Amino acid sequence: MKSQSQSCSLSEPRILRFLSTGVLNTVFGYGAYALLVFFETPYLTALLIATVAGVIFNYYTFGRIVFNGSGGRLVFLKFVTAYGASYIVNAALLAFLTKHLFFSPYLAQIICVPLCVVISWMLMSYWVYKK
Secondary structure, eight states, rough: OOOTTTOTTTTTTTHHHHHHHHHHHHHHHHHHHHHHHHOOOOOOHHHHHHHHHHHHHHHHHHIIIIIIOOHHHHHHHHHHHHHHHHHHHHHHHHHHHHTTHHHHHHHHHHHHHHHHHHHHHIIIIIIIIIO
């Protein structure tokens, strides 16, 4: 039987901590991405660089604030793998939106964020920090 602290239901304070911490992480990640695009870095390269920087930043914020995890090598590897999966989906959708629907790289990335939030929540809750 799971204790209440181990449950990952949407009614828990954990989802609120995830979303509020996610806002901070999104501002950091999107800010890095937008800054790189502004300085004419190709958008997929900017996404990769911002994702790598975001993984490091987000590992500490999510791990400590949301999941109360100290981590360790296995958790960090799972965290990086989860972000790798999210990056692949994000990059594919970003490329589609910019190349086929002609969205600007800025708007296209904003559109990608909600899907990446859902992917991150699922992977973090049910795989990376699963108790």
